[in-house]
Amino acid sequence: AQSVTQLDSQVPVFEEAPVELRCNYSSSVSVYLFWYVQYPNQGLQLLLKYLSGSTLVKGINGFEAEFNKSQTSFHLRKPSVHISDTAEYFCAAGGYGGSQGNLIFGKGTKLSVKP
Amino acid sequence: DAGVTQSPTHLIKTRGQQVTLRCSPKSGHDTVSWYQQALGQGPQFIFQYYEEEERQRGNFPDRFSGHQFPNYSSELNVNALLLGDSALYLCASSFGGSPYNEQFFGPGTRLTVL
Numbered sequence: 001a002q003s004v005t006q007l008d009s010q011v012p013v014f015e016e017a018p019v020e021l022r023c024n025y026s027s028s029v030s031v032y033l034f035w036y037v038q039y040p041n042q043g044l045q046l047l048l049k050y051l052s053g054s055t056l057v058k059g060i061n062g063f064e065a066e067f068n069k070s071q072t073s074f075h076l077r078k079p080s081v082h083i084s085d086t087a088e089y090f091c092a093a094g095g096y097g098g099s100q101g102n103l104i105f106g107k108g109t110k111l112s113v114k115p
Numbered sequence: 116d117a118g119v120t121q122s123p124t125h126l127i128k129t130r131g132q133q134v135t136l137r138c139s140p141k142s143g144h145d146t147v148s149w150y151q152q153a154l155g156q157g158p159q160f161i162f163q164y165y166e167e168e169e170r171q172r173g174n175f176p177d178r179f180s181g182h183q184f185p186n187y188s189s190e191l192n193v194n195a196l197l198l199g200d201s202a203l204y205l206c207a208s209s210f211g212g213s214p215y216n217e218q219f220f221g222p223g224t225r226l227t228v229l
Contacts, residue, residue, distance in 0.1 A: 004157075006157075032215070036220075041222070042222055043119070043205060043220035043221050043222045043223055044158070044205065044207075044220040045220070046217050046218075046219075049217070051215060090157050090158070092157075102148065102160035102163060102171055102173060103148075103150075103158075103160060103218065104160070105150075105157030105158045105159070106157050107155070107156055107157045108155075108156070108157050
């Protein structure tokens with residue numbers, strides 16, 4: 001079965017430090033990959049997506065992710081985090097087996113940025 | 116332009132009851148997907164509606180059903196509620212249902228089953 005694994009459930013980091021949130025997916029076919037952010041009591045907001053082409057994807061709020069097919073990974077990075085980046089981050093995959101729109105999500109990583 | 120809206124925001128039900136959750140998609144969108152997010156988990160796909168028909172379904176029992184109206188709004192119905200149905204229910208809208216097109220999520224309805 002297809003799955004998305006987020007390797008860290010919680011990541012504490014100090015303000016202005018770099019951060020990497022890790023995501024691995026299982027697939028033997030092409031997939032589309034996404035990172036979403038969820039602030040408390042809110043829905044999900046798309047940070048960035050990989051559909052095809054360049055393996056380095058830039059998103060909103062200074063985040064970027066690199067698609068690595070050989071390692072089936074799609075790690076999210078930011079060179080310098082802010083307090084406002086404190087939120088839960090979800091990696092998701094879509095397009096399995098020709099599916100139209102359903103997304104398979106990881107369990108999430110809670111990023112906590114401390115002053 | 117209003118984004119995706121969901122109602123109600125919170126709901127408390129008892130086991131065995133039935134519940135209906137509502138979703139209005141973002142303007143210009145014709146596809147609605149529903150997800151269940153249990154506490155501490157990522158969202159799980161329930162089903163997707165396009166052109167008033169269920170186009171795709173996740174691994175959820177028949178107690179979960181839905182409907183899409185001509186104006187593209189949608190309802191999620193859950194019958195015979197179980198304690199395990201307690202979760203945040205998210206609605207997402209998109210255009211055409213293609214994974215190329217971004218899904219916009221609403222704030223969710225938090226359902227508590229006692």
